[in-house]
Amino acid sequence: MDANGWLLAVASDAFLPAILSALGEDAALASRVSDQREAVPLTSPLAIGALAHDAVATATLMALALGESKSSDAVLSPRRIAACYRSDQLFRLRGEPPAAWASLSGFFETADGWVRTHSNYPHHAEALCRMLNLDGDATPGDIARAVATWNSVDLETRAAETGAIVGAYRNAESWADEQQARAVAATALIEVKIDTMAGDARPATAELPAPLRGIRVIDLTRVIAGPVATRTLALLGADVLRIDNPRRPEISWQHLDTGQGKRSALLDFDRATSSDLGTFHELLARADVLITGYRPGALSRFGLDDDELSVRHPGLIRGYVSAWGTTGPWAHRRGFDSIVQAVSGIAAISSPDGIRPGALPAQALDHTAGYLLAAGVLSALRRRVASRAGTSVTVSLARIAQELIGAGVVAHTGGSESAVSLNDQTVPAQTRSGDMVCAASVFTHPELPDRYPTVGRAWGTDAARWER
Template identity: 35%
Template sequence: MHEENTRMKASQYFQDIIESIHSQNVLAPVDEDAARKVFFTDQEWMLPSGRPIAALSAAALGALAYSLQAIWNVRRGSMAGIASARVSQRGAAIAVRSHNYCRIVDPPRNLNPWDPLSGLYEAADGRHIQLHCNYSHHRGTALKVLGVVDVPDLGRDKVSDAVRKRDALELETLITEAGGCAAMVRTSGEWDSHPQRRALTQPPLVTIRKLRDTKPLAVGPTRPGARPLQDVKVLDLTHVLAGPTATKALASHGAKVLSVSSPNHEQIEAALVDTNFGKRSAFLDFNDAKDLEKMKDLLKETDIFVQSYRPGALDAFGLSADALAAIRPGIVYVSISAYGTTGPWAGKRGFDTLVQCVSGMADSESDSFAKPKHLPAQILDYASGYLAAFGAVLALRQRALVGGSYSVDVSLARTCEWVRNAGLAEFDISQIKMPTEQDVADLLLTTPGTEYGKVQHVNHAIEMIPEEFSPRFELPTCRRGAHAAEWW
């Protein structure tokens, strides 16, 4: 009975996603069979959290599977359709912990994207604050505000002592204004009354709108052995973790994904090893006129453009949604932000764990000593990535049917509202243990021959029938800037 109930839970979350995007009256109807062909398997994989992480993650992946069926039915002509898609709740729970299980096997190397100073600290007023130090400039900003000199092997003790001299909200404000990233842990009640939370009650989970009219534009001819996103060209201007997850998902279903980043911008290599599967990667510096022109040349053939800069940050380079719709009629412009595009925090820097802190989610996970904790998975990042891919595919289908250029907007904070609305478990979770690598060995793959050597990573949680439509990567993971900035 419990297994059946958890499947029903995932199915309901899935239906909510589908109804939300179609309620915007932008998309042409999708055959009802597409939703009926998505099935959820396995009992919910219990992680040590009161949130239904497995069911929610499976629902987001199910939405992606739904969109793939929808676009394939438009593209396939006389070729066979997708009979069904099965999403493993157990696999989905591990998929949203993917970076925890990714490592370089040969030569042996563990990957940890977390800086030793990142994490939760108690402030002078007894409140807690999270410092996000995974990027060196964010680490430097936080330490400068705290008056701590950064030296090799700097320990958390000195940082803790400095944090205890200030109130949490004061520190959040000072670090944010200095260009860093920090978040005071709020209660759910405090977040409910916050103006940014009120701004998040209006937009749908995935917002889609038409930018301008164009003629219908198909995505290349299909051919024997083609996959749902075969020949779809995706330009990836994202960084950890939601954006790269979205483009990795698109790559796993046949899209050509070119990741573009500046050689002058820091990236977290430990995250790239996991998220660069299926992609090529090139350097372009938008402050260089020639590189910016090269970027605009690439855009002329781009089907889906995915970016995770703060709202408005790309406008100065002529890369806004409206500008790209003029450069490339029929483009699908996907934006992933921390707090959305409206409200007082629309331009605020943010990451999954910071959103967990401000939203009351970390407070609700408090242990028996009333210390806040993060969820045992970065579901805001991963689910937002899957939802962004889902919206992009449906927008591409719409372009093929009736034409148009489209924007798709997803934010971690809006995804957080979706997770919060799912509620908390009404049973004791204290005895539930975090799954070890041994516990999930059957869900892991090893890929040899990458630029890093042999890499262990999490297998796909979606299975398509026929098997030829199941996700797989045609390219191994790669280092940043390993390829030329050109389509292939």
């Protein structure tokens, strides 16, 4: 990279240099970012605004690098960043906000503290009720009474054994003593492994504003982190095909909130009489990027272990996002942003009164993971132009949580949060589901696209094939 400069002077204690180093990029690129970290309107005792700023800055830098930009005068938009991180709070369908949390998701008091449950998906709610010997129509009051006699960690452990999702509320010091926390701390913020085998990889157009035009991406992700990564790649011109299990429907508004620019198809890998797994491998043979958000090892039985992928598909870029990382006793546990916040000490630091659990002002671990994963893929694609080698890029919510906690409590709490509700941070659209409003693109650099190619495509309505 030359020193002509692009966009984005960040303070020496910012996250950006560490992120760039983890990617194998020159940390001096951080000087090409106009420092607006403290202006991001995400109020928190933790430096979440700075982390959001620097995650988006990295994705922006990598997109411009892939497109060989020589620009030097653009800046990020703090308000746009906050709007994207709080997209679920800005989203409207037919004028109505979504019910972002199911009734059985939240904090509940136990005999010795608190736990946080996650039951937004019906199968997770069923697992929670089954574990607690409750009927399927249980109320939050039923859950509260059932968990009140449990020890928090015992309930967390039992949930992991039964498929329910429960996290014990800890402070940061308690989490740091856990074996899983030590395993996570031993890993890089972004893990990058470059393959030794070169492939016959096709280059992207690398032309701004859509440097990923011609790149095919398979999206095996759900909820927020993975979909944010693939939405970002779609915005930059990639042909993104999301594949889901038809027996695990996505929450409809959630899919619309993070599905911009992507097509959505259904394949059932588990059905013995189906040819769907074969269809998927045919798609994969022509793909450039595979992004997955399943627990480590969960897809190995389908021939999707990373070592096998690197040999069978040389040149393929693989992106992975998980809750707890790839090593340690919790690596195969289920988890979500809210659970990681509760377990890692973020909820304790965010407590409004030092007693009740708190939370970040957004699902910020998820969104940060999404932008870091997208940046890693962009970096790997640029590297592949010369080496023709594939790369695996791995991020975890727990590792991001530790990076955020490690930065310490900050005195500055961000700009005015009222700014994120302004109309110029959202995009209206007509969809098959009705009128929709979603957060606008995170990119504000003049050489990058600021509009999604499509919004509001319904879940599971596209064919499982490449269009170009």
